[in-house]
Amino acid sequence: xxxxxxxxxxxxxxxxxxxxxxxxxxxxxxxxxxxxxxxxxxxxxxxxxxxxxxxxxxxxxxxxxxxxxxxxxxxxxxxxxxxxxxxxxxxxxxxxxxxxxxxxxxxxxxxxxxxxxxxxxxxxxxxxxxxxxxxxxxxxxxxxxxxxxxxxxxxxxxxxxxxxxxxxxxxxxxxxxxxxxxxxxxxxxxxxxxxxxxxxxxxxxxxxxxxxxxxxxxxxxxxxxxxxxxxxxxxxxxxxxxxxxxxxxxxxxxxxxxxxxxxxxxxxxxxxxxxxxxxxxxxxxxxxxxxxxxxxxxxxxxxxxxxxxxxxxxxxxxxxxxxxxxxxxxxxxxxxxxxxxxxxxxxxxxxxxxxxxxxxxxxxxxxxxxxxxxxxxxxxxxxxxxxx
Amino acid sequence: xxxxxxxxxxxxxxxxxxxxxxxxxxxxxxxxxxxxxxxxxxxxxxxxxxxxxxxxxxxxxxxxxxxxxxxxxxxxxxxxxxxxxxxxxxxxxxxxxxxxxxxxxxxxxxxxxxxxxxxxxxxxxxxxxxxxxxxxxxxxxxxxxxxxxxxxxxxxxxxxxxxxxxx
Numbered sequence: 001x002x003x004x005x006x007x008x009x010x011x012x013x014x015x016x017x018x019x020x021x022x023x024x025x026x027x028x029x030x031x032x033x034x035x036x037x038x039x040x041x042x043x044x045x046x047x048x049x050x051x052x053x054x055x056x057x058x059x060x061x062x063x064x065x066x067x068x069x070x071x072x073x074x075x076x077x078x079x080x081x082x083x084x085x086x087x088x089x090x091x092x093x094x095x096x097x098x099x100x101x102x103x104x105x106x107x108x109x110x111x112x113x114x115x116x117x118x119x120x121x122x123x124x125x126x127x128x129x130x131x132x133x134x135x136x137x138x139x140x141x142x143x144x145x146x147x148x149x150x151x152x153x154x155x156x157x158x159x160x161x162x163x164x165x166x167x168x169x170x171x172x173x174x175x176x177x178x179x180x181x182x183x184x185x186x187x188x189x190x191x192x193x194x195x196x197x198x199x200x201x202x203x204x205x206x207x208x209x210x211x212x213x214x215x216x217x218x219x220x221x222x223x224x225x226x227x228x229x230x231x232x233x234x235x236x237x238x239x240x241x242x243x244x245x246x247x248x249x250x251x252x253x254x255x256x257x258x259x260x261x262x263x264x265x266x267x268x269x270x271x272x273x274x275x276x277x278x279x280x281x282x283x284x285x286x287x288x289x290x291x292x293x294x295x296x297x298x299x300x301x302x303x304x305x306x307x308x309x310x311x312x313x314x315x316x317x318x319x320x321x322x323x324x325x326x327x328x329x330x331x332x333x334x335x336x337x338x339x340x341x342x343x344x345x346x347x348x349x350x351x352x353x354x355x356x357x358x359x360x361x362x363x364x365x366x367x368x369x370x371x372x373x374x375x376x377x378x379x380x381x382x383x384x385x386x387x388x
Numbered sequence: 389x390x391x392x393x394x395x396x397x398x399x400x401x402x403x404x405x406x407x408x409x410x411x412x413x414x415x416x417x418x419x420x421x422x423x424x425x426x427x428x429x430x431x432x433x434x435x436x437x438x439x440x441x442x443x444x445x446x447x448x449x450x451x452x453x454x455x456x457x458x459x460x461x462x463x464x465x466x467x468x469x470x471x472x473x474x475x476x477x478x479x480x481x482x483x484x485x486x487x488x489x490x491x492x493x494x495x496x497x498x499x500x501x502x503x504x505x506x507x508x509x510x511x512x513x514x515x516x517x518x519x520x521x522x523x524x525x526x527x528x529x530x531x532x533x534x535x536x537x538x539x540x541x542x543x544x545x546x547x548x549x550x551x552x553x554x555x
Contacts, residue, residue: 306451307451308424308451308453308456309424310453311400311452311453311454311457314392314397314400314454315400315454318401336424347423347543347546348421348422351423351424383406384403384449384450384451384457385426385449385450385451386417386427386428386449386450386451387421387426387451
């Protein structure tokens with residue numbers, strides 16, 4: 001029998017396991033309280049009550065009003081609704097939208113699609129840490145600008161953007177401000193009023209809730225068109241039979257985050273910094289991607305000289321560690337991660353990148369194990385390589 | 389089903405014939421660091437009693453993804469002890485078949501690269517020994533060189549575009 005290796009999950013930025021407390025809260029909503037929120041009978045009303053209670057809890061974690069929360073199925077859907085919905089509702093005002101060059105693919109692709117529909121897109125560059133300069137936002141806003149969309153924290157390199165300042169600028173200029181907070185919500189504090197946010201994307205499965213639930217915060221009075229037309233669910237902005245069980249789970253995850261976030265962020269920051277320091281010390285030719293301090297408590301991202309990212313990920317997986325690479329081996333195409341290229345990495349450097357993301361069940365022992373294994377993995381792969 | 393076959397994982401975990409050969413009869417390189425894959429093959433060629441050229445020893449070095457490493461490792465085991473003529477008959481589909489699973493389309497390139505490195509090593513041997521290069525091999529060599537140039541050209545274009553966007 002082969003020796004059983006321990007399995008360590010260091011890919012919480014991809015998705016998180018459902019917290020057992022969340023699962024417990026969801027359980028009654030499958031076979032017992034299964035009603036359709038639009039039904040008038042008691043089954044329906046039971047579901048409707050659960051939905052509205054969930055709305056209050058999710059709103060509470062970001063300082064919003066419950067009526068400003070639109071539940072969707074995914075962060076991708078929320079981001080699509082924010083960009084396309086605001087673009088089409090405000091066409092008479094202007095056709096210019098500002099985003100950053102390191103947004104998640106669902107923002108990038110929505111923007112590209114809007115470009116084909118006649119909208120003008122400005123993609124702001126970022127500095128070597130992945131930070132957007134608020135002054136650049138100010139300069140880019142013109143009279144046709146209807147929306148600025150800058151993510152709160154980057155999914156690959158974990159950099160936290162100065163969204164409070166950007167929000168202030170947008171407010172002064174009378175431009176809607178959307179932020180994709182899928183990676184940060186429930187991990188670091190967010191207040192939509194303090195940060196002058198008009199629209200915000202949040203996701204359940206990145207914060208120990210189930211997949212299939214997400215939300216878009218839409219500030220009262222914001223002009224926005226739905227993309228899904230039908231029975232008029234979610235204040236007419238998102239028709240579809242409501243996924244009550246998943247939303248109840250999402251709310252429970254928010255409840256837990258509210259209680260535990262502050263302490264957990266401190267604990268993870270300590271583990272993250274131990275990991276970063278350890279890797280940079282133990283592995284020659286290793287570099288941190290992203291900002292040393294303005295980064296998510298749970299994100300570490302490196303690039304290694306003379307190694308290919310997918311090989312690192314597979315080798316780590318064989319040793320029980322689940323990690324991720326920002327760069328797919330697409331041999332013939334020169335297509336490493338656009339985020340890493342945007343922060344100034346050369347393609348050959350971006351190919352050697354690795355993301356380790358921590359979470360609720362990551363222990364110091366896990367970090368120690370990763371620090372024991374990773375240097376050996378890099379050393380071994382470099383030994384096979386023709387480029388020394 | 390796991391993403392990669394047992395054979396791929398096995399060759400990745402324990403790659404065969406890793407390293408260099410001193411005073412190699414021929415050295416071949418394929419791929420490009422810019423795309424994330426580089427393969428280098430070293431050949432030791434000797435003649436047998438019949439006067440045929442035999443790949444007496446072969447070693448490789450690869451920078452790349454797991455499929456790239458597995459492909460080169462597997463190829464070395466397939467050609468070791470074979471005549472050059474036999475080695476040149478191996479096609480990418482033979483490699484893929486040996487790997488034991490259909491590769492995702494963008495990984496097929498890894499098998500092509502491993503064979504390219506072998507062809508280049510044999511080409512290098514012929515050149516060194518001033519042996520007349522068969523027409524097929526000459527064609528392949530031209531294609532490999534052209535691909536390399538193409539990648540470098542695209543990289544340059546890409547860098548220029550990047551500068552335009554960023555500056």
